[in-house]
Amino acid sequence: MAKRRERIDRPIRVLTEDIYALESLSRMIYVAAPSVFPVLFLLLLPLFTPSLYMQRVLILTAVYALLALSWDFIAVATGLVSLGQALFFGVGAYLAAILNLHFGLPPMVTLLVSTFAGAAIATALVAPCLPLRGVYFAMTTLVYPLLLARTIEATAVLGGTDGLVGIASFPNVWVERYLVLAFVLGATFALRRLLRTDFGLVMRSISDNDQAVRASAINITVYKLVAIYLASALGCFAGAYFTHLYMFVGLSAFSLDLSILPIACAVVGGMGTLVGPVIGAFVLVPLAEMVRDLGTLRVVFYSLLLVALVLFKPEGLMSFLERKYRQIERWVQV
Amino acid sequence: MLRSIFIYGLINSIILALTAVGFSLTYGISRVANFAYGALYVLAGFAAWVLLHRLALNYYLALFLAVVFVALVGAALYRFALIRVRGMPISEIIVTFALGTALVELLRFFGLFGSAYGLPPLRRATLQLLGVPVDFQRVALVVIGAVLILALWLFTHYTKIGLAFRAIAQDEQAAMMVGIDPDHMATLSLALGSALAAVAAVVVLPLGYIAAESGSNILVFAIAVCILGGLESPAGVIVASLLIGYAQILSVAYFGPHYQMIVALLAILVTLVFRPSGLFGKQKELEERV
């Protein structure tokens, strides 16, 4: 007997974008589920990951989630491809170390300052390259982390190749764990919200057709700067956080891993959705950690996965989840 | 000192031109920025090593086969991967960059780092140039580089396929109209660009070691030369190689070895910020086309 898979829209669903018909508990749950469940999941997760190793993987995942989110936001809001997420990470990481070691600021303060001031520094570095598009912009972002790393190496400032040690750690493990998770959640929701405002709509239009935006009397450089600033704030936070977590910063803060894995996460989760890259990080980073023993083969593994996905499944997990959410699938006989 | 800076600057410039010319050619014809370029360079070195030391082939045959092999890999890169994402810059960049990374890391996994692997030079000998001792390989390299670049120029200006390349580069629509298949041309351009990377590898690598690390260095050097000279501009490649080549030798002589890379990186940034089309490029104007 031949069977065919059929997809139909769920009878319960959001009627329009902003107006919900909340008639029953099940509808309320259905409408609230996409935002409530992930939040609960993330906030409860640290309670159910007993081993130190698992906690570290969780934190690493959150850090990559931030970098992936940052990458995706740049792509959505400006249409630019960054091959240098490590720049943001590295600037935040070193800034936190300097603030802590030389000015004696406590971790919570350095985190705050590194996020906002670090983002300003990173934005200032990238700003001259903003008129560039496509491969040209990608090339400059590829260059920056390398340049900073080589300069530190050559001049032996900031600890040179040895890095800086003896940086203060967080007051306690709960702060350590929840800080980064809360930041991931907050940043994801805030950026999604932002893109839905008219300001965000202009940003998204720039990636569609920047010429038409300029012809609409809008200075796209301002919007790009805002986008890069926000994106680099996420990366700088991740870097500063990492510095305090490991009480160390070195040239690895500019490593290629930090630039590629976030892209892979974004592609796995679904480019352009913001939530997708975060989900992607939660799928990919633990996987990549499991095969850490393989050494550099790990990089081979996720680079190839990335290529396969870009070539064959570019829409990512997010579109799959969205379809599941909105539609029922069932087998019917023909 | 001055004389040796002059000589070694020239040699370094030719090495740069050799490493960059393939990247420039591919981009010039098919508008694919091949971020896997450095990886293909390393692959060529490794292939030559295997053919030479494991299969014990004749030296010249081994080098030749390594070049052919890498050209085929380049063609496959387009045929099986890039063709699917053509015209989507984000995906093109990700695919070439990630494939390059995968290849380099795979080779590193197999032990291709440090000084474990090396290729023998054409001949072990030292010559005197203007009173400066220069080994034979470097002299040969200057000659090979100069001949290759001249041959390439003749190829694109006087052969049928070379002219088709230039037609595609200038106006894809019009070229399609007269029956030139852009996918075919792009495949060839990647094959040729990769072959040039391989040629550079087999003549330059005997000066040092075959190491995975050099993958990203070569990519950065190639990009630096192409950006400064203006992507797709053959004259630009030569002038930019001379500028960067001498700047590198001078900074290495006066500041230290790390500056070789820093000079190249700065060249990329400064050019892109102040004159994105490079010294000789028309790229910027083409992109302004509304």
Added chain:
Amino acid sequence: MTTDFLVVDELSKSFGGVKALDRVGFSVAQGEVLGIIGLNGSGKTTLVNVITGFIRPDSGHVWLRGKEITGLAPEKIAGLGIARTFQTVRPFHHLPAFKNLIVPLYSSRIRSAAGGGRWGDRDAVALDLLEEVGFERDSSVPYKPAAALPHGYLRRLELARCLALRPEVIITDELFSGLSSSEVSSLMPLMEKLRERGITLVMVEHRLRELFRLARRVIVMEQGRKIAEGPPQAIVADNAVRETYLGAEL
């Protein structure tokens, strides 16, 4: 009526060896409709791009109301009230048609103007604008993603994007190209309405019949140069023009 509302003086621009513009000059009066015709590659789009700031000229000047605007950034020039359409329509694909208009409505030119609309209002203003250019208000068309609109609607959307800026000048680049005759005739009343409203129109056009109904004065371009200028009848009669351009068509 002042004749020197928008003045273009001796504009030149070459790309590599190609002289896309060769000392082109003309002036437009406020409220006038000026037509620009010429073969493909004669430099019309380049002219539009130079006037609107998308390309910097090698030499020459552009004045608006006696103030020089040469070389200003495109967004500045648009902010001064010169709106333009693009030859190849590329709307903001992922946005619904009416949301496309939020972009110009969010510009400081409109936001600082009274009643420019904040937050929610902007949607209402956008829907009004779309109705004005011929989107059926009560249908689903204004809410469709721009990517799904037929070509005729995309051209209207381009015009609406210009109108959202409350422009004093609209420069159109082959607005009618790719449209069927009936689509063009349905656009004509709209163009006439714009003219009635006193908006200055500079129209680069291949559809001569329709252009000549709108424009009082036409410029003919050839290989970057202005080879003729005058009322449509004179242009049609001009021998040089006939030879190089109109030949087959009239």
